[in-house]
Amino acid sequence: NAGVTQTPKFRILKIGQSMTLQCTQDMNHNYMYWYRQDPGMGLKLIYYSVGAGITDKGEVPNGYNVSRSTTEDFPLRLELAAPSQTSVYFCASSIAGTGNYGYTFGSGTRLTVV
Amino acid sequence: KNEVEQSPQNLTAQEGEFITINCSYSVGISALHWLQQHPGGGIVSLFMLSSGKKKHGRLIATINIQEKHSSLHITASHPRDSAVYICAVREGPDKLIFGTGTRLQVFP
Numbered sequence: 438n439a440g441v442t443q444t445p446k447f448r449i450l451k452i453g454q455s456m457t458l459q460c461t462q463d464m465n466h467n468y469m470y471w472y473r474q475d476p477g478m479g480l481k482l483i484y485y486s487v488g489a490g491i492t493d494k495g496e497v498p499n500g501y502n503v504s505r506s507t508t509e510d511f512p513l514r515l516e517l518a519a520p521s522q523t524s525v526y527f528c529a530s531s532i533a534g535t536g537n538y539g540y541t542f543g544s545g546t547r548l549t550v551v
Numbered sequence: 552k553n554e555v556e557q558s559p560q561n562l563t564a565q566e567g568e569f570i571t572i573n574c575s576y577s578v579g580i581s582a583l584h585w586l587q588q589h590p591g592g593g594i595v596s597l598f599m600l601s602s603g604k605k606k607h608g609r610l611i612a613t614i615n616i617q618e619k620h621s622s623l624h625i626t627a628s629h630p631r632d633s634a635v636y637i638c639a640v641r642e643g644p645d646k647l648i649f650g651t652g653t654r655l656q657v658f659p
Contacts, residue, residue, distance in 0.1 A: 479553075479637070479639075479651050480637075480649040482647070527594060539599050544591075545594075
């Protein structure tokens, strides 16, 4: 049982490049999330999904896109990378929202944009 | 003022000490989560609380909804407890608000 798997673990991008952060979970969780963690700040929600085919914006969605074609996968796309997107990105999943169920987090992707 | 405040920001302890980390919040919530972030960066969910107290091994979490305050206690602390402990509250559907974390170092 792998839980939530994120790839890659590290990446350096040049300004203007694009990339996709992959996230896969094998727990049949319906809710999935993308967060970013900046130094000295709490995690901020980028996008989330309540099920296949449904996505919604979080607090900081600008510069990102997501898709949820299957229950298992929730990739995060960065278009035209900017230095402000240098951060650690975490994917997470839960059974049915955040209120009454715990989260399972991926191991994170450390992204640097230069 | 942040909606979720944790104290202290940094905490150093000797092995065996009793540890308390505090979390205060200013919004109405339906649940509060305590998370542990390892030095390598991974995040693990420790507790989800909506009232009262929960215990898991040497970890105890309490919440006082009226006072909008929660505490995480670690009994008989050990160097392997060294990590960042994060408090997060659920304000509305699908929205968690995270504190900035408390960095704990336990020395032998």
